[in-house]
Amino acid sequence: MAELGRAVKSTNAWACYDCGKCTATCPLSRSGASYSPRRHVLAANLGQQQEIVLDGSVYRCLTCGLCDERCPTQVNYVQLVQMLRELTYGAGHEPDCPHGGALQSVMRMMAMGGTQQGRLGWLSDSLETDPAKGEVFYWTGCSMYYDAFFPDLDGASANASRAAIKLLNLLGITPVVSPNERCCGHDLLWNGDRKSFESLAKFNVQLVAESGAKTLVTSCAECYRTWKIDYAPYFKGAGAAPRILHLSEFLAQQAEYAEHMDQLKPKASALRKVTFQDPCRLGRHMGVYDPPRELLSAVPGIEIVEMRHHRASATCCAGGTWTNCDRYAKQIQVGRLREARETGAEVLVTACPKCRIHFACAMKDPNLASEIVLPMKDLAEVLAEALV
Amino acid sequence: MNAVTTDVTRAPARSEAEWNPDLIVFACNWCSYAGADVAGVSRLQHQPHFRIIRVMCSGRIHPGFVLRAFEQGADGVLVSGCHFGDCHYTFGNHRAAEQFEKTRRVVRLLGLEEERLRLEWISAAEGARFAEIINGFTDQVRRLGPSPFSSQGKAA
Numbered sequence: 093m094a095e096l097g098r099a100v101k102s103t104n105a106w107a108c109y110d111c112g113k114c115t116a117t118c119p120l121s122r123s124g125a126s127y128s129p130r131r132h133v134l135a136a137n138l139g140q141q142q143e144i145v146l147d148g149s150v151y152r153c154l155t156c157g158l159c160d161e162r163c164p165t166q167v168n169y170v171q172l173v174q175m176l177r178e179l180t181y182g183a184g185h186e187p188d189c190p191h192g193g194a195l196q197s198v199m200r201m202m203a204m205g206g207t208q209q210g211r212l213g214w215l216s217d218s219l220e221t222d223p224a225k226g227e228v229f230y231w232t233g234c235s236m237y238y239d240a241f242f243p244d245l246d247g248a249s250a251n252a253s254r255a256a257i258k259l260l261n262l263l264g265i266t267p268v269v270s271p272n273e274r275c276c277g278h279d280l281l282w283n284g285d286r287k288s289f290e291s292l293a294k295f296n297v298q299l300v301a302e303s304g305a306k307t308l309v310t311s312c313a314e315c316y317r318t319w320k321i322d323y324a325p326y327f328k329g330a331g332a333a334p335r336i337l338h339l340s341e342f343l344a345q346q347a348e349y350a351e352h353m354d355q356l357k358p359k360a361s362a363l364r365k366v367t368f369q370d371p372c373r374l375g376r377h378m379g380v381y382d383p384p385r386e387l388l389s390a391v392p393g394i395e396i397v398e399m400r401h402h403r404a405s406a407t408c409c410a411g412g413t414w415t416n417c418d419r420y421a422k423q424i425q426v427g428r429l430r431e432a433r434e435t436g437a438e439v440l441v442t443a444c445p446k447c448r449i450h451f452a453c454a455m456k457d458p459n460l461a462s463e464i465v466l467p468m469k470d471l472a473e474v475l476a477e478a479l480v
Numbered sequence: 481m482n483a484v485t486t487d488v489t490r491a492p493a494r495s496e497a498e499w500n501p502d503l504i505v506f507a508c509n510w511c512s513y514a515g516a517d518v519a520g521v522s523r524l525q526h527q528p529h530f531r532i533i534r535v536m537c538s539g540r541i542h543p544g545f546v547l548r549a550f551e552q553g554a555d556g557v558l559v560s561g562c563h564f565g566d567c568h569y570t571f572g573n574h575r576a577a578e579q580f581e582k583t584r585r586v587v588r589l590l591g592l593e594e595e596r597l598r599l600e601w602i603s604a605a606e607g608a609r610f611a612e613i614i615n616g617f618t619d620q621v622r623r624l625g626p627s628p629f630s631s632q633g634k635a636a
Contacts (some may be wrong), residue, residue, distance in 0.1 A: 191550075193547075194543040194544035198586060201551050201590055208591045237586060240582060241582060241586065391612055
């Protein structure tokens with residue numbers, strides 16, 4: 093109860109005046125799911141912990157944060173959901189994990205540690221990296237695990253990581269890419285498993301502190317949010333926290349990068365029209381909307397055509413925390429891909445491996461395939477390919 | 481009445497101090513599980529350090545099952561199903577092979593020894609083969625020692 097009370101206070105839930113904008117804007121609710129953020133806020137305000145926990149419905153939230161954008165009283169519903177999930181998980185209710193819980197198991201094994209992961213097989217010889225020490229730490233995230241699980245993607249996630257390192261190398265940076273990196277714990281935290289998350293957070297903070305890196309750059313929107321917001325309490329005692337930047341922010345901030353941009357030699361097959369999918373973690377959670385767009389439009393010949401819902405209104409890929417995959421999620425994905433197709437863009441660019449995984453899955457629908465298929469690329473890939 | 485007792489005394493002798501692995505065996509209802517049954521009915525001796533989990537088809541054995549077993553501390557996992565061409569559901573075992581490949585890739589990434597994981601096709605008639613595979617796999621995992629994710633492995 094005390095925890096619920098704290099959650100209500102810290103997320104501003106008490107300020108709710110029951111207008112229902114959250115439920116009206118919720119992509120799940122709009123797709124016909126019987127899901128209501130408002131009901132959770134009200135139940136939390138009334139201290140109805142049992143009702144929230146027993147029904148387990150908090151696991152259905154996409155945590156996309158669209159409701160928070162619309163809320164007139166600044167209730168941080170997404171944060172409330174994170175806390176409610178901890179209570180629910182603590183009471184013994186686990187989410188129905190899509191992919192048979194395989195990804196959660198992998199993350200928990202990483203939290204236990206004790207093995208030397210073989211996670212750097214995707215690094216190619218042409219990339220300059222350091223396994224231990226350096227100024228800039230490139231945080232890879234779990235891209236290699238995703239590639240192993242989703243062979244249909246043809247190693248797309250590792251491609252994005254390689255492209256990111258190539259970009260850093262072009263700027264004269266030899267990033268630290270550690271073989272000892274562990275999952276950032278994003279999904280476990282959002283599944284309510286604070287204990288496993290904590291051991292991952294402590295380990296990773298220590299790992300980066302030992303590398304001596306002053307800056308941590310990642311191309312994964314989820315790792316970015318986790319490092320910047322959810323790791324904050326764990327930096328105490330581990331030395332000064334590094335500067336944490338998403339690759340797009342880092343590149344946009346690099347003065348040197350402008351020089352490189354001047355020397356761009358786009359390939360003959362260079363893209364012309366692209367559209368950008370704002371990952372929920374990068375956009376609404378962290379407010380990074382401009383850097384990816386600046387970078388894309390700095391590439392000669394590329395024109396960004398926005399989807400109907402973009403920036404703060406962008407539709408989520410509906411699979412954020414490996415807790416929700418159902419017909420409503422599919423409907424949201426299909427709707428989003430239709431929007432992307434309507435723009436006439438050649439490529440859908442995103443900055444989160446999960447957006448790509450979930451959209452790629454939606455595209456496999458044999459009833460719709462030709463209507464919603466669109467090539468996808470990571471932001472880093474588009475940029476690296478443009479720098480011939 | 482003594483038949484069972486006699487059989488147990490004929491089981492391969494092992495010292496008390498020796499460490500025995502905890503193994504999980506996934507077996508399909510139509511072939512491998514029946515193969516295990518044949519091994520039992522034929523009174524074939526094999527090492528007993530495994531729990532068998534029956535599934536309707538090996539195609540059901542998602543990477544999540546195997547990884548969960550490792551997460552919970554299994555020292556080794558054996559996935560078994562019908563031989564190709566024998567699947568009760570025509571193509572389930574091909575699906576199992578695909579799933580197994582995914583699992584193997586993840587196990588490799590995690591840094592677990594690949595020898596802790598095995599895929600075998602065992603038909604309903606192959607009781608002897610079942611016993612042989614169990615013995616071979618148990619010895620193989622015993623040589624590796626406790627899994628780093630088992631309670632013993634974590635303590636070490």
